[in-house]
Amino acid sequence: MTTATRTIVMTGATRGIGLEAAREVLRRQRDTHIVVLGRASSAAEVLPGLLDISAHVSTVDVDLSSRASVAVAGAELEDRLDSGDLPALRGLVFNAGVHLSNAMQSTVDGFERTFAVNVMSTHQLLRQLHPHIQAPARVVVTVSDAHFGDLRHTGGTMPAPRWAIPEISRPGAFDRSENVRAGRRAYVTSKLGGIHLVHEWARRLPAGIDIVSYNPSLVVGTGLARETGGAFPFLMSQIIPMLTVTSLVDTPVPAGAKLADVILGGTPAETGSYVHRTRTMASSAESYDTDRERALWNWLEQVAQSTG
Incomplete structure (x- = not known):
């Protein structure tokens, strides 16, 4: 048996594209140890x-x-x-995310759940683990082209993001937060936040440790739509799958292979890049805002210091 010489830690690896990416990484790089970071019950199902x-x-x-x-x-x-129980940490993959039917759900800490899972946990884990990462390494944060919030990228199914820190971290921050549309706005806003986070971390991580955002675009069969409410679960389960015969929509297996390409460096991307499926491109004009990125970082640091 090949000895493991490198570790990759992954969230969101118990279903969908994350699980397929984990399978692909293990097949391609036999010396890689993957740590599945997730709820024990879900991890136990996929571990065998x-x-x-x-x-x-x-x-x-x-x-x-x-x-x-x-x-x-x-x-x-x-x-x-x-x-030494785990070999050198060479990669972190933040693929977990939630998309909820409203913007009212509160975490045990009092934060809006979408923002807490999709943005805050990424920063907290990276803050804790980045001193242990050994170059060369790559950090990948899964985002979404829904952060554009326009007709071209969402087909009119998503509203535009609405950025305001720290307000958007609190339940009820959006208009009619109890409604499905507010849940979607919280989701796209959190994905914009993920890109802001990547840009700021790219300025702070040492040379040889790259961080990129990855947009899988539209993927059916991931389970992400299960808590979205409204017509979205029906669209994702009955209508959108018919488009998998086109180049517009992926299923988890090919999307996971593309994510694996990004994780392993097969997709060229400079630190701070936005990778759309298989190539780098520009994210939304709104996503490039150094003042926002610094403000987000500073606020997240204040939260970290106040909660120990």
């Missing part, structure tokens, strides 16, 4: 199948909506890396 591909797989339990749970999971990873 991943172990059939490679023995170099383990799991760490986490609830990404709880800052305490994220901190405990991060500490477990730090301990395993420091002790």
Whole structure:
């Protein structure tokens, strides 16, 4: 059996494109140990199948909506890396995300759940683990072209993002926050926040440790639509799948392979880049705002210091 020489930590690897990407990474790089960072019950379901591909797989339990749970999971990873139980950390993949039917759900810490999972947990984990990353390495944050919020990119199914920090971190921040449309606005806003976060971290990480945002575009069969409410689950399960015969829509297997390309560096991308499926391109004009990015960073740091 090949000895593992590198570790990649992944969130969102228990279903959809994350699971397919994990399978692909294990097939392509036999010396890679993947840590599936997710809820214990979900991880337990996929672990046997991943172990059939490679023995170099383990799991760490986490609830990404709880800052305490994220901190405990991060500490477990730090301990395993420091002790040599895990080989050198060469990659982090933040693929987990939620898309909810409203913007009213509160985490145990009092934050709006979409923003907490899609943005805050990414920063918290990266803040905790980045000192352990060894170059060359790549950090990947899954985002969405829905952050454009226009007809071309969403087909009119999504509203435009509405940025305001720290207001958008709180339940009820959007107009009619109890409605489905507000849940969608919270989602697209969080994906814009993910790109802002990538830009700011790209300015702060040392040379040799790259961070990029990855947009899989429209993928059916991921389970992301299960909590969205309204007609969206019907569209994603009955209408959109008919477009998989075109180049407009992917299914999890090819989308996961594309994500694996980004994770392993097969898709060329400079740090801070926005990768659309298989190539780099510009994200929305709104996503390039250094003042916003710095303000987001500073606020997230204040949260981290106030919660220990």
